Amino acid sequence: MRMLPVPAQLKQAIAAAILDDEANLNGEHLFDGEQILFYCPMQGHGLPCDGRPRVPVRDLLPPSARVPSFTEYLAMSRPGTPLSELSSVERAALQREWERDARTRLAAALPDRVTLND
Numbered sequence: 683m684r685m686l687p688v689p690a691q692l693k694q695a696i697a698a699a700i701l702d703d704e705a706n707l708n709g710e711h712l713f714d715g716e717q718i719l720f721y722c723p724m725q726g727h728g729l730p731c732d733g734r735p736r737v738p739v740r741d742l743l744p745p746s747a748r749v750p751s752f753t754e755y756l757a758m759s760r761p762g763t764p765l766s767e768l769s770s771v772e773r774a775a776l777q778r779e780w781e782r783d784a785r786t787r788l789a790a791a792l793p794d795r796v797t798l799n800d
Contacts, residue, residue, distance in 0.1 A: 683797050683798065683799055684797070684798045685795050685796070685797055685798070686715045686735060686737060686795060686796050686797075686798055687715050687795050688713075688715075688742060688792050688793060688794055688795060688796060689716075690794070692713075692718070693789040693792045694785060694789050695718055696711075696713060696718060696739050696742060696788075696789070696792060697785040697786075697787075697788035697789040697792065698785055699711035699718050699720075699739045700739050700740050700743070701781065701784055701785060701788070703738075703739065703740060708722050708724060709721050709722030709723065710738050710739070710740075711738070712736040712737060712738055712739065713736065713737050713738075713739050713742060714735060714736045714737075715734070715735070719736065721736075735798050737796070741796075742792055742793070742796055743788065743791055744791060744793065747787075747788065747791035749784045749787050749788060750783075750784075752776075752777070755779075755780040755783065756776060756780075759776070759779065760776075
């Protein structure tokens with residue numbers, strides 16, 4: 683077993699990468715304890731062979747971590763307001779608020795270190 687640090691200064695970036703991975707089916711972000719790498723098997727090139735462990739960013743979260751869905755966020759932030767009644771400007775603003783809140787929640791849920799089973 684090996685410990686992989688999750689530096690506090692990278693938690694917001696890792697949280698953003700987790701959200702990005704949920705929307706992107708072409709690859710995933712990996713973390714090696716120092717940097718975040720994007721890996722896409724369709725690009726044809728592999729990861730650097732430097733022996734460093736690389737973990738999918740979503741695997742850094744504890745199993746109990748959960749972020750409200752956009753619909754749940756709408757119900758919490760604007761109770762009783764159907765999505766269909768929001769203008770496109772209001773929906774876009776709410777989407778940005780939800781993404782900001784989701785990144786904050788994910789960053790807070792990230793541990794200071796994870797244990798890797800080699």
